[in-house]
Every structure is written in structure tokens, then in C-alpha cells.
Amino acid sequence: MSVGVLALQGSFHEHLAALGKLGVKGVLVKKPEQLEGLVGLIIPGGESTTMARLAEYHNLIQALQNFYKKGKPIWGTCAGLIFLANKAIGQKSGGQELIGGLDCTVHRNFFGCQLNSFETELPIPKIAAEEGGPETFRAVFIRAPAILEAGPSVEVLAEYTLLSNESTKFCSTIENTENEGQCQTGQKVIVAVKQGNLLATAFHPELTSDTRWHSYFLKMLGENGHQSLVPVKVKQDP
Numbered sequence: 001m002s003v004g005v006l007a008l009q010g011s012f013h014e015h016l017a018a019l020g021k022l023g024v025k026g027v028l029v030k031k032p033e034q035l036e037g038l039v040g041l042i043i044p045g046g047e048s049t050t051m052a053r054l055a056e057y058h059n060l061i062q063a064l065q066n067f068y069k070k071g072k073p074i075w076g077t078c079a080g081l082i083f084l085a086n087k088a089i090g091q092k093s094g095g096q097e098l099i100g101g102l103d104c105t106v107h108r109n110f111f112g113c114q115l116n117s118f119e120t121e122l123p124i125p126k127i128a129a130e131e132g133g134p135e136t137f138r139a140v141f142i143r144a145p146a147i148l149e150a151g152p153s154v155e156v157l158a159e160y161t162l163l164s165n166e167s168t169k170f171c172s173t174i175e176n177t178e179n180e181g182q183c184q185t186g187q188k189v190i191v192a193v194k195q196g197n198l199l200a201t202a203f204h205p206e207l208t209s210d211t212r213w214h215s216y217f218l219k220m221l222g223e224n225g226h227q228s229l230v231p232v233k234v235k236q237d238p
Ligand code: GLN
Pocket: 044, 045, 046, 047, 048, 049, 077, 078, 079, 080, 082, 108, 109, 142, 143, 144, 145
């Protein structure tokens, strides 16, 4: 009974380490046959076009779609979120393969370029209520996407409120012409969602020591019939 971490590219080692902190040994996935027998999968952050191309090269797109269709929980972080979305915009070069399933339109680089990357104390009311700990989460946004539209079955777990200087900063890059209407100061931008067995975060919980999102995902696996993976007691750094 193992949890997989897609290991084509990006921050997969960090996800393995976070799972390890919760007593769960993750399995790296690079080939379709390695999905067999897994009870859930994490798709890390990285670069979604590269990840999609590597997935195509390794014949993983359909295997990943089948994994989702079997109802197995998948959590996508950052590039992983983009990969799970039904629709991605903000691409320079016209399209990339997506696994799909998440009823959302995602802007790939909503929060600007690499230099616009930032960390923030993000309010996480639902996760804090379920996992305990502080009401906010130190969220690391690296060339991060955002969810522009979410369907009725999508539950919003976290929103980021645009500060006054950010409405121009994030919307002034060439790639971001498509999100102009979504860049008002004070506007709430969706950055974490759950839809059935899919979890998606625009930021990188694997890059911080706070394991509450990993614990939350393991609980989703528990609800899917794998109770032994649920951490008995989540240890938080002080
Ligand atoms: N915006 C990036 C992309 O298009 C994702 C960045 C990340 O995963 N840190 O793939």
C-alpha cells in the first residue's frame, strides 16, 4: 500500500521527505507500470510543459488519466496543479498535454515570472480546522499559477488576496495579458482546491517544514479506504 510521487522533474524528493516525516514511505514513479498498486499520487511542482513532455515521452499521460478515473486520490502542487486542470491558459507556445479532471481554468504563470516568486502567510481555515496548528501556512509561490475559474464541484481551500503593488506587478508580464481582469487590488485569487479525490495547491508545501497539507492528503487516502496511512499524530514544528 504505497503512495507515489511523480518523479519526471521538479520537487519530488522534497515530497518524499515530507511523507517520510509523517511515517509514510513514498515511491518514485517514472513509468506507467509503477502506478500499479499505488493508492494515491503526488504530482510535484516544477515546470508543467517539461513535465507534460516527459510524461508523453514515457507514455504516462493516459496511465495518469486512468489512475484518476479509477478514483485514486491525486494531489498536484504548482506545476502539478496545472497538469491536473481541465484547462490551462497563459502558455507562450500554444498548449500542452494535461491529465485533466480538475474542473478549473488555471493561469500557468498568474503570479508572474521567477523573479516575482514570494512567500506569504496564507490563511488556511479548513486545513487549520482539520489539522490543527496556526490559522495560516507559510506558502511558497514560485512562478506560481492561480485558478481563475472553478466549477461547482470544486471546494476552495485557500485564497490569496492581492496587495496594492501586486495588482500591477503580477499582471504586467507579457504572458499575463489573459488575467488582466483578475488583477484588482484586494481581489481574492484561488490558490488551493479540492474536488472529490483531487487536491491542488498553487504553492509548494513540500518546501516548508509544516506537514499539514501532506497530512490532509493522507487523510484523503484514509477516506478512500487506506486508513493505515493516516498519521496518528501530526507533529508540527514549534
Ligand atoms: N508556472 C510553472 C509552470 O508553468 C509552474 C511553476 C512551479 O511549479 N513552481 O509549469
